[in-house]
Amino acid sequence: MARPSRKDEILQAALACVTEQGVDGTTIEMIRDRSGASIGSLYHHFGNKERIIAALYMSGTAQYAQMLQRGFASADSAEACVRLLVTSYIDWVVANPDWARFILHSRSRVEAGEMGDALREANREHFAQIFAALAEYRQQGLFKALPDDCFASVVIGPTQDLARNWLAGRTRSELRDCRELLAQIAWDSVRNGG
Structure with a gap:
């Protein structure tokens, strides 16, 4: 089985955060901490929290x-x-x-x-x-x-x-x-x- 991409890891971390904290209660810092990604990586792949939420939905x-x-x-x-x-x-x-x-x-x-x-x-x-x-x-x-x-x-x-x-x-x-x-x-x- 292929290793998940960094983008997929961020999305999985975002899902865990919104499941536990709700969308409004989830911060980009929580997603960063959960995924182990740098802020630069988060912004490179998505740009902001709303784009992470949208990508999670569309994925x-x-x-x-x-x-x-x-x-x-x-x-x-x-x-x-x-x-x-x-x-x-x-x-x-x-x-x-x-x-x-x-x-x-x-x-x-x-x-x-x-x-x-x-x-x-x-x-x-x-x-x-x-x-x-x-x-x-x-x-x-x-x-x-x-x-x-x-x-x-x-x-x-x-x-x-x-x-x-x-x-x-x-x-x-x-x-x-x-x-x-x-x-x-x-x-x-x-x-x-x-």
């Missing part, structure tokens, strides 16, 4: 997007693609609960900050890749006719809601135990004739 969402792309490469049906959207999300959240919690609570901050345009562009690319993977199935009429933003909300919305509650400790059910149920609900909700 986490990019991991999920990469999982999806690997999955789409072997998904061989409309149902498999929709199920993949749900199961990959759950798998990533269960494997990365602190990062997922950070992402769920930090989107508006990143969008409002200096990296907001970069986040919006990354989101556009992410959704374009999803809809490209689904395009042939949509053309075949295998999905209900839904606007793109509505389609995405119907597929992933219930899963994100349960994940948010699970991450906050407000569920009795384990998120991973609901994986197949939520995937089936997503498929049933968007398939044509469902």
